[in-house]
Amino acid sequence: MDSSVKAQKVKVAMPTAPAPDGGYAWFVLLSCFLVFGLTFGVIKAFGVFYVEIHQYFETTATGTSWITSIAVATIHIVAPVASALSAGYSHRSVVMLGGLICSIGVIIGSFARNLTELYFTVGFLNGFGYALTWTPTVTMLGLYFEKRRPVANALASAGECILTFLLTPMFQLLIDSFSWRGALLVLGGLQLNLCVCGMLLRPLKGTRQVTHVGEVKAEEELLTKDDSEEEENCLEEVERSLREGSDQCKVKKTYSPEDLDEKPANKNSKSRAKRTNMRTKILRYVDYTLITNARFMVYSMFGVFAALGFFAPALFLVPYARSKGIEEYQAAALMSISAVFDLFGRVLFGWVANLRLVETVQQLTATVILLGAVLLLCPLASSFPELAAFSAAYGLVFGATVAIHITVLAEVVGVQRLGSALGFFMLIRSSGGLLGPPIAGFFIDKMSDYGTGFLMAGVALIVSALFLLLLHQMNRREQRSHSKNPDTPLDKVGRAKEEDVTLTMEKQFHKRQKC
Known part of the structure; x- marks a missing residue:
């Protein structure tokens, strides 16, 4: 197993259950x-x-x-x-x-x-x-x-x-x-x-919190949605090139996983990781x-x-x-x-x-x-x-x-x-x-x-x-x-529907895990 891969516990805020409007x-x-x-x-x-x-x-x-x-x-x-x-x-x-x-x-x-x-x-x-x-x-x-x-x-x-x-x-x-x-x-x-x-x-x-344990790359938590998609595309191309044995493999060597794990990138990723984790924890409470x-x-x-x-x-x-x-x-x-x-x-x-x-x-x-x-x-x-x-x-x-x-x-x-x-x-x-x-x-x-x-x-x-x-x-x-932009979701009184920041980040995180 790669040394950069380690087990992490991720607290996931479950989506709020529908209001019962009765019973208890x-x-x-x-x-x-x-x-x-x-x-x-x-x-x-x-x-x-x-x-x-x-x-x-x-x-x-x-x-x-x-x-x-x-x-x-x-x-x-x-x-x-x-x-x-x-x-x-x-x-x-x-x-x-x-x-x-x-x-x-x-x-x-x-x-x-x-x-x-x-x-x-x-x-x-x-x-x-x-x-x-x-x-x-x-x-x-x-x-x-x-x-x-x-x-x-x-x-x-x-x-x-x-x-x-x-x-x-x-x-x-x-x-x-x-x-x-x-x-x-x-x-x-x-x-x-x-x-x-x-x-x-x-x-x-x-509404309670549950804990999931998964083996993920530490730096993967910090990637934005666009960056993660770009990385996944590159890796897919490398794997396909290796399987086919074509000359494209030589061209795509610059996108190998080893190159993605360079030290400067790791430092930036770790720095973003700390900021993201801190922001997530704060938003969970206030x-x-x-x-x-x-x-x-x-x-x-x-x-x-x-x-x-x-x-x-x-x-x-x-x-x-x-x-x-x-x-x-x-x-x-x-x-x-x-x-x-x-x-x-x-x-x-x-x-x-x-x-x-x-x-x-x-x-x-x-x-x-x-x-x-x-x-x-x-x-x-x-x-x-x-x-x-x-x-x-x-x-x-x-x-x-x-x-x-x-x-x-x-x-x-x-x-x-x-x-x-x-x-x-x-x-x-x-x-x-x-x-x-x-x-x-x-x-x-x-x-x-x-x-x-x-x-x-x-x-x-x-x-x-x-x-x-x-x-x-x-x-x-x-x-x-x-009324001019009907694709924008609004709530009952016409205000823009605001997404829960923590939940959105966790959804992106699990999406990367599946990939």
């Missing part, structure tokens, strides 16, 4: 439902703790709001890490680890002596755990559903609404009975259920090529400005109502009203998106503009009936928005890249999640009016809708380009 997929949906509730549902219900912590430490609105901001920003920043860990290990183990970190962070936070310790525990540690649970679960849901993906995302995100509805009055009751510290202890125990959610995430058949996707970057900018307005209203609704003279349980009930209509909006508009009557990006644009308009009207409400009407309208339109924004992301990049795309999207959006509540708190402190926080959120959401309009125009331009 419903258990994955249940897991995602609970994860939404125990992460973002808790964040929305945290406004009850906000009032108590604000009074206990006698701090400003901006200072207290940093707890939620740090948690939200950490979720976004750590999302790519969660995606990479899920690819390297498993979605199940990463979610279980995240649930454990959440619980530990909140339990330690119940003993905090100052705001700084709350920033680290209830803010950073809790947000870190949320990222490890939410990102892999949503990615797994996208793999299990295809035809029913909009409805599945809507039903899963409904967990945020239902648990917000249940947790808000429960937190108020726990605070009245055991103080905010005791309520945090109970919350820490409750979040251990995220580990149970992780256990439900069974890998989809066909698809950094997404930053070159113009539509993805435009959608990420939408996420940044939307995040400025998404989280502030839920945090300041209860304090705003209390500042208007509404009593404690009525103020907490506003969040429950919002959660009920939020649930209705997610299910209804998720179903509408599934009908494909209009492009999902158009539907998302309309709901984001409506949400911004509703928030701008909030300062006009002062009595409980008026605030209840605002909470209902806010919940309905917010649910309509959240129900489909992940579906739009899957359409922008394709489901095969959803894991990495979701991580990068959350990372880019982190700046909006981090700065939204503190900016709103800054205006509240300056104007001594919680209503200014809602005005800031409304303006940010309307600005974010401009990026959705730009994305829609880019989609239209791609569709017109496709």
Whole structure:
């Protein structure tokens, strides 16, 4: 055997199995439902703790709001890490680890002596755990559903609404009975259920990695498709010439295998081998090529400005109502009203998106503009009936928005890249999640009016809708380009179908082996 030929182990990512859209997929949906509730549902219900912590430490609105901001920003920043860990290990183990970190962070936070310790525990540690649970679960849901993906995302995100509805009055009751510290202890125990959610995430058949062992030339891994075809043609000519014993053999001696194994070529091949192997390994965990996707970057900018307005209203609704003279349980009930209509909006508009009557990006644009308009009207409400009407309208339109924004992301990049795309999207959006509540708190402190926080959120959401309009125009331009070049494969919304880089390289590799 030639010394240049050696056995190599090649990890092959098997093609993703078709989404079953049923069967065990419903258990994955249940897991995602609970994860939404125990992460973002808790964040929305945290406004009850906000009032108590604000009074206990006698701090400003901006200072207290940093707890939620740090948690939200950490979720976004750590999302790519969660995606990479899920690819390297498993979605199940990463979610279980995240649930454990959440619980530990909140339990330690119940003993905090100052705001700084709350920033680290209830803010950073809790947000870190949320990222490890939410990102892999949503990615797994996208793999299990295809035809029913909009409805599945809507039903899963409904967990945020239902648990917000249940947790808000429960937190108020726990605070009245055991103080905010005791309520945090109970919350820490409750979040251990995220580990149970992780256990439900069974890998989809066909997505696991397998190992093949073959004897190949080391340099063969590095050849491009054109180079490999040229080499194969040369070798075929040499073999044919030798068999026929013709004079052509003398001419083709320059293409002998020995000449192909020259030292300079080997050095270049080995250098390309290292670069290719490194690139393949990185792409398996983090698809950094997404930053070159113009539509993805435009959608990420939408996420940044939307995040400025998404989280502030839920945090300041209860304090705003209390500042208007509404009593404690009525103020907490506003969040429950919002959660009920939020649930209705997610299910209804998720179903509408599934009908494909209009492009999902158009539907998302309309709901984001409506949400911004509703928030701008909030300062006009002062009595409980008026605030209840605002909470209902806010919940309905917010649910309509959240129900489909992940579906739009899957359409922008394709489901095969959803894991990495979701991580990068959350990372880019982190700046909006981090700065939204503190900016709103800054205006509240300056104007001594919680209503200014809602005005800031409304303006940010309307600005974010401009990026959705730009994305829609880019989609239209791609569709017109496709109509002129029908041979270019497009997905359902008219975007070019992007190949998985790792899988393509491995297919070429096995093709060379056969030759």
